[in-house]
Amino acid sequence: MDNRIEIRDLKKRYGTFELNCSLNVCPGQITGLIGPNGAGKSTTFKALLGLIRPDGGAVKLFGKDVSALTASDRERLGVVLSDSGFSGYLTIKDIVPVMNSLYCQFDKSYFLERCRDFELPLDKKIKDFSTGMKAKLKVLSAISHNAGLLVLDEPTAGLDVVARDHVLGLLRDYMEMNEENAILISSHIATDLEGLCDDLYMICKGKVVLHEDTDVLLGSYGILKMDEEQFARMDKQYVVKTVKESYGYCCLTSEKQFYLENYPGMVVENADIDGVIMCMIRGE
Structure with missing residues (x-):
């Protein structure tokens, strides 16, 4: 099956907010969706899963319109919202027969083995789990039934460094299980996505404002800092966004090397995801 997500001109309105989004997730890739709170990430996920009705556009999973997915198609989908x-009143022992009845390919042995690896108690009620334990259980449940495609909305939110590392390790293991597997993931924690995703979409005020391979973003993009005089005489052809600051200007560029070579007196910093988000939101 083609483990692919295709979203074309997805539209959804809530009062003054309007989502207008297009993105692709290809087999064998991890794609990240980033942006500030209220940008439209969760709305996009809900439309993708058929939880809300779009006002326009097309949403496809596995090459099919979401409304045409069969029960067997949906078994190939792993979801964390x-x-x-x-x-909270269930235990892991209670969950196992539920998963077994819902998914034909639920791997009970794998699921229980990984629960033991992560020290998740089988008899303890989930309401008494820590935030990290709940997160690991949700991701384990999503990947333990031979899903070819994962849709993960903030799976590492609220986790400490160790718990986040465990969850990200699970996702890397999942991708190694089958080279055609694919993941769409959102996160507020930039370092998670920098080390995990092949490409990134940034959404702001309901619109995709940037799509780039992660390696290109981290390797070629940069943050330029300069005073008024430097800004006035600078070649701005590779400037993506400009932010006015008290000291002068801060600019996001897609060609960091150009400015390193041609403006030796200018401050040129490596861009990270947080820096890109800041410039894209504040800049003009």
């Missing part, structure tokens, strides 16, 4: 999970 930030605001959902198992009932």
